Amino acid sequence: MSTHSESTVFHPQAARMNLPGIRQVSISRPLTWLRAGAADMARAWPLSLFYGVVFALLGYGLTHGAGVRPHLAMALTSGFLFVAPVLATVFYFISHRLEHHHKLPNLFVPLLSWRANPASLGLFALMLVFVLSVWARISAILVGLMLNGSGIGGLSELLSLAAVQQHTDFAFAYLAFGATLALMVFSLSVVSLPMLLHRKVDFATALVTSFMATRINLPVMLVWGVLIAGLVALGVATDFIAMAVIFPWLGHASWHAYRELIERE
Numbered sequence: 001m002s003t004h005s006e007s008t009v010f011h012p013q014a015a016r017m018n019l020p021g022i023r024q025v026s027i028s029r030p031l032t033w034l035r036a037g038a039a040d041m042a043r044a045w046p047l048s049l050f051y052g053v054v055f056a057l058l059g060y061g062l063t064h065g066a067g068v069r070p071h072l073a074m075a076l077t078s079g080f081l082f083v084a085p086v087l088a089t090v091f092y093f094i095s096h097r098l099e100h101h102h103k104l105p106n107l108f109v110p111l112l113s114w115r116a117n118p119a120s121l122g123l124f125a126l127m128l129v130f131v132l133s134v135w136a137r138i139s140a141i142l143v144g145l146m147l148n149g150s151g152i153g154g155l156s157e158l159l160s161l162a163a164v165q166q167h168t169d170f171a172f173a174y175l176a177f178g179a180t181l182a183l184m185v186f187s188l189s190v191v192s193l194p195m196l197l198h199r200k201v202d203f204a205t206a207l208v209t210s211f212m213a214t215r216i217n218l219p220v221m222l223v224w225g226v227l228i229a230g231l232v233a234l235g236v237a238t239d240f241i242a243m244a245v246i247f248p249w250l251g252h253a254s255w256h257a258y259r260e261l262i263e264r265e
Contacts, residue, residue: 008023008024009021009022009023009263010022010023010024010212010216012212012216017204017205017208019205019208019209019212020199020209020262020263021262021263022209022212022213022216022217022261022262022263023260023261023262023263024216024217025217025220025260025261026220027219027220027223029220029257029260030220030223030224030227030257032256032260033224033253033254033256033257033260034227034249034253036252036253036256037095037249037250037251037252037254037255037256038249038252038253040091040094040095040098040252040255040256041245041248041249043098044094044098044104047090047094047104047105047107047110048091048094048248048249048252049244049245049248050107051090051091051248052243052244052245052246052247052248053244055087055243055244055247056235056240056241056243056244056247057240058087059077059080059235059236059240059243060239060240062076062080063076063077063080063236063240076136077236080232080236081182081185081228081229081232082128082131082132082135082181082182082185083128083129083132084232084247084250085124085128085189085192085193085254086121086124086125086193087247087251088193088247088250088251088254089110089113089114089121089193089197090110090113090251091110091248091251091252091254091255092113092193092194092197092198092251092254092255092258093105093109093110093113093197094110094252095251095252095256096197096198096255099255099259113197116196116197116198117196117197117199117200117201119203120196120201120202120203120206121193121196121197124189124192124193124196124203124206128189131181131185134181135178135181138177138181139174142170142173142174142177143170146169146170146173182225182229183225186214186221186225186228187210187211187215188207188210188211189210190210190213190214190221190224190225190257190258190261191206191209191210191213191257191258191262192209192210193206194254194255194258194259195209195210195258195262198258209262213261213262217261224257228250231246231249231250232246232247232250234246235247
């Protein structure tokens with residue numbers, strides 16, 4: 001785990017919930033989390049890169065499988081951000097093992113990390129699938145209302161500079177809806193999934209803890225969210241090639257974010 005300087009610890013109260021203490025950290029800490037994530041990835045590179053390649057191929061298959069349906073391709077591409085926290089549980093598991101100096105697991109053992117808290121992790125996965133389906137509907141509505149009859153036939157045409165300049169109203173509306181939904185998902189998932197993997201807490205407690213951690217550290221979380229979004233955008237822009245490295249890097253870094261933001265038991 002990355003070291004951190006002395007910081008203020010808040011103990012938020014919620015009805016019938018035993019929330020852990022939440023640290024208020026400095027705005028420079030996301031860079032420390034990225035460095036710690038890179039160190040974990042270097043120590044466990046065979047596992048990290050294997051799952052990085054698998055998830056990059058999954059993302060590539062989903063987005064390119066949409067064919068000439070631009071709304072679906074865009075929804076799946078941007079929706080990768082929404083479901084990424086669930087996929088990243090394998091990297092949380094690996095970082096947890098490294099933190100306690102345990103031997104690295106066999107290739108498929110990280111996939112069994114769900115056994116630590118199956119009901120709550122399952123509920124979280126269902127929530128993210130629901131969010132992704134809602135985003136797909138919103139995307140279809142925006143494309144239907146604002147691009148109907150435009151002649152755009154695929155994702156590459158839709159993302160071209162000429163198309164963006166010609167349909168600025170669509171670009172702004174799409175970004176506004178997408179950013180709002182992404183901020184909501186980010187605030188509820190930034191520490192909740194590592195917490196569900198690490199502690200025997202219920203689904204609601206993890207969500208509230210994550211929301212409170214975001215609220216207490218709002219400037220830090222905004223920086224962290226922008227860094228994540230920027231790196232994921234870079235991964236998508238390379239046709240998911242760079243995602244094979246970026247995704248595990250961010251997964252390991254997110255574990256260190258959780259361990260620093262949430263007080264130890």
